[in-house]
Structure formats: structure tokens, C-alpha cells
Amino acid sequence: MAETIAVYGYRVRQARTIRYSPIKPLAQMLDMSPSAWTALERSTSTEMPRLKLRTLATRLKFPSEFFLQPPGLPIHRGSLLFRTKKSIKVAQIDALTTLAEMIVELVAALGENATQPPLRLPMSLRQEVSPEEAAQQTRQALDLPDSEPIPHVIHTLERAGVPVAFADADMPDAKHDAFSVWGGDFHEQPLIVARHVNSWERTRWSIAHETGHLILHRGAAGEVDEDAANRFANEFLLPADMLRDEWPSAVTLTSLMPLKRRWQMSLAAIINHGKHLGLIEEHRATGLFKQLSARRDPHTGVTWRIQEPGWAELEPERPRLLTVMAERGLERRPTAELFTVLTGGWASDLMEQIIAGQREAPAVIQELAKTAPQSLPGNVVALRRA
Template structure:
């Protein structure tokens, strides 16, 4: 047995950053200096003592073979597009970059067994195109009539050829809600990753916001205009042509609730959407946001600005494309062990992807009696998981 093993420096960086492990203590555990560790991560291939590799794999919770497997195409961290706070830390960006690289490797492995829908969003748009125009063009490309709300935003996005992952990779003090990126050899494959939260309207809006980044900011690196993605999301979820006809004469939180429920968009987004369409004066906008901050849920004590009324009326949307590719192409149920065997990445990280996927629609027997009498025993209900 050889005393050394050739490992890829980029694999070491991926494992360290996705585990959000600082260099100095990790290098110390393995008897290396921080500068030697940095040299390791920058190396294409690095001959590592086998015992040190074993310690590395144990400390980071990865299979030893992972570090010797050639990595897929690297993603520049500056190409990630965020719905996040401006104070996001670079360590978090590094971890999310590695997570995106892992996701693309999984998609590439699954594509050997099944394909996903072709990309249907508009191609590169002109720089002078407004976010609202881009959102309308996207709805048209996806055959979404202006008069109807989008029943399931994630399902719509995945049918448009954009994989969505719902995953929590246990980042301490995570500050992002969602992010997106263009990957592939020619930056032709988009991806959206969202954190799982318990607010259905927040999930829908975050995914629509990231779709806006993908349409508006393709090929952009570094800082992007978050307000443009905000406007895209509002227009995509609730076209202005309909908003102007349905907007109440005297908008209050109470009079806006029916619009929120029908179009499945938050009160906060509705207020901003109305303001951008000049349907509400600025002073009224300030007043409504103050009311959102002042009112509290009597059960939780949380303000409406943090958790709006109706937040628990339905389950948050979850993606299904990766699960469907696995079931259709491999005739197996998705699992962390299966995905780890395909990619070499750690099982627990793959389990976060599996946990974020929704199951196939199932047929359930109606058991509960309804208020107007019991239904026949052979009646079944179809429910989207």
C-alpha cells in the first residue's frame, strides 16, 4: 500500500468550506501550518500521506475516496446571485459555492439516467429592459396567463428547466434566503437554491426573486441590483395589468388580504408592488409598514412584519425535479446513500437535498367525515405532497 495518496486541492477546499471549518484549527489538527494548507488547496494535485488523508476525511465527515475523485467544473463565488443581506460573510459565500458545485455534480450524474425539461426562460435580454417587462416576457415564455395566479411557483420554474433545491446546510448565522447561479461549461445551466422556511409566501417570493436574477443578471458577476429582482418577482407573481384593476380604492391591511390570498403574495410585497405602480402614496406605504411592525400574532407574539397573518394556511412549496429524475431514470427512490454513491459527496449533505424534495403525488383515502355528512367510502382525494 502506497504511503501517499494524490488528492485534488479543490476537493479539500470544497469539503472544508461546505463544513464551514476555518483553516487554522483544521491545519493544526493535521500537523500542518496554515500556509502549507493554503498551498494544498491551491494545488491541482497534492501527494498527501495516507494517515493524514484519513484524519482529514474523519474531521470533515467525507469518504476518503472523495478527495481523489476529479472535481467537476468550478464555480467562481462572484457568480452567485443572492437574495440576502448585504452583511453576508465570505465564509458563507464559499460554503454556498461548494454546495452549488456539489449540486451540479449530482445533476450531471442523474442526467446519465434521465433528462430534465429544456430551458424555456427568455434568452439574454437587452440592458434597457425593465424588470417588469422581463417578468411579463417570462410569464409569456412559460405560457402563464396574466389573469391567473401561479398555483405552484417552484413546479413552474422546474418545468421551465431550472432545477430548484431546498436545503439547509447548517451554516451558522446564515444570512441568505436563496441564491442562484448559471453553471455548466458555457454557463447554460441555471440553478436555484433556497433555504427551507415555514412561510409559504416567503418561499414563493424568494424563488421568483431568484428567477429574476437569472433572467436579468445572466453573465453578471459581483454586485447586482436587488431592487430589480424584487420588482421582477412582484410582477411575475402578480401582473400589473391585473393589479391596477383589482387594487382597492382605500388600501388597508384588511382590504389587501383578499389579494394576498388569491395571488399568494405577501402583504409587504403587495404594498411595494402598489407603490411601484403609483397606486398608493408614499406616506400610506410608510403607515402600512408601521402597522405590519406593530401588530402581533396573538399566539406567537411575533410581529406581522416578521410573520404575516395566514403564514400557516398552507405548506411551503418544495421542489421535485431531482426526485423525479431519480425515480424515472434509475427506478429507485432518492436517498442520501444513492446520491453519495453517484457523486462521492458525504451522505449527510446528500440527505439535505433529499429532505428538501417533495414526494410523488399520492392517492389518499378520505377518512374524516365532512360537516355536511360523510363521503362514500370509495371516494379518494388527490393531493400534491
């Protein structure tokens, strides 16, 4: 057996960035200079002693095989669709980009065994289209009647070919619950990644907001228009004509609650939507927001601005597309081990996060999965230690 083996530099970079590992201690561990490490990451492939590879793999908690697999299509660091804060660290952007690359690779691997729903987002919008018009066209493309709320935002997007994943992602700040990105050479693979929150209305709105980014800012570089994505989300969840028809004559937090419950949308978003449409004056909207900040949940003591009334009435939405693709294409319930094998060695603890963020299968499917064959399909082989 050869004493050295070819390691892909980009795989080294991916493992390091998703683990938030700085270069200097890793380079010292392998008796390398920081500049030599940087050259390693930038190289297509580099010969590395097998012992050093095992040391590296152990330190970064990845199978050795991961570093021997050609990388998939990289996602440019500047293509993540959220407003960049001056305070955000480069390490955060790198880690989120690598997380997106991992999930896109997983979707592609699952797609070799199961059909991914075709993309149905409107992709030929006029450059001057308003966020509201884009939201209306999106509802039409997804066969959503304007007169009815969207029953399950994530499920609707997954059926339209947009994978959604939940993970313990380190977002730029507390206001960011999700980010979106287009993967592939021609920006053909959309992806939304969200973190877990216990607010059903916040989850629905965040996913709608990221849908706005995907449609309005495809191919954008640098900072994107957050206000446009906000307006898209409000219109997507609650069409303006319906809001005008159902807007109360006397606007109070109490009179807005029926709108919140029917359209499954936060009071804050409804107030902003109404203000933008001219249904409520600026000073009155400001007063309502002050009331949200002043009132508290009697059980938790948290202000309504952070935790609105009705926050516990529904369970937050969760995705299920990746689970369904595994169950239908491989006839197996997804496991971290399965996803690790399918993707050529992405660490199992990272895959466990993705699986934990998926909705449970219906009871009937769970029973079928118990009796399904447990062997891997012919084109999936178990990893071997290098």
C-alpha cells in the first residue's frame, strides 16, 4: 500500500470551515506552515501521508474517505441570499456556504435514486417587477388560490422543487432564521436552510421571505434587498386584495387576531403589510408595535413582540422532501449512516442534524419502512477506510 494518498484540497476546506476550525492549529498539528495549508486547500489534489490523513480526519470528525472524493459543484461565498452585516465573520459565511454545499450534494445523491419534484417557481420575471407582483405570479405558478391561506408553506415549496432543510446553523444575527441559495453552474438548484425556532408564524414567514430572495435575487452578488423580500413574503402569505377585504374597521391587536389565525401570519407582519398598503397610518402602526412590546404572555413573561399571542396554537412547519426521496427511492428510512454513504463521507453528525429537522413520516409509511429491504441499492457502496 502506498504511503501517501491524493487528497482533494476543496474537501479539506469544506471540513475545516463547517467545523469552524482555524488554519493555524490544524497546520501545526500536521507540521505544516499556514501558507502550505492554504496552498493545500487551493490545490485540486495533493499527496498526503496516510497517517496525516487519519490524524486530520479524526481532528475534524470526518471519515477519511470524504477527503478522497471529488467535490461537487461549489457554491460561491457571495451567493448566499441574506443581507450581510458588517459584524458577520468570514468564518460564518464560509460555514454556511459549506453547509449549503453539503445539502445540495445530498439532494443530488438522493436524486439518483428518486425523482425530485420539477421546479415550478416563476423564473422569467421582468426586471422591473415589484415584489408584490412576483408574489402573485408565484402563487399562480404554484396553483394557490388568492382567496385561501397556504396550508403548509414548506410542503408547498417542496412540491414545487425547492428543498428545505433545518439545521443548527450559526446565522449572522438573531433576526436571521434562514438563508437561501442557488446551486449549480446555471443557478438551477434552489435551496432554503433554516434553523429551529418554536414560533410557527415566524417559521412560515421566514420561509416565504427566503422564497422571495430566490425569485427576486437569483444570480445576485453582494447584498440583497431585504425590504423587497419582506414585501414578497407578506403578499405571498396574504394577498393584498384579501387583506383589504378582511381589514377590520377599528384596528386593534385584538381585531387583527382573526386575520392572524386565518392566514397563519404574525400580527407584526400583518401590521407591516397593512401599513405598506395604506390601510393603517404610520403613527397607528407604531402604536400597535409599542403595544406588542409592552404586553407580556402571562405564562412565560415574554413580551408579545418576541412571542405573540397564539404562538403555541400550532406546531412549526418542518420539511420532509429529503425523507420522502430516501423512502421512495431507496425504500429505507433515512439514517445518518445512509446519508453519509450516499454523499461519499459527509460527517454523520451533520447528517443527523438534517434528519432531525425533517418531519416524521405518516404512520403507514413508517410501517412500510420497517418491512422494506435494508440493503443499500446497487449503486451505493459502503465506505471503506483508507
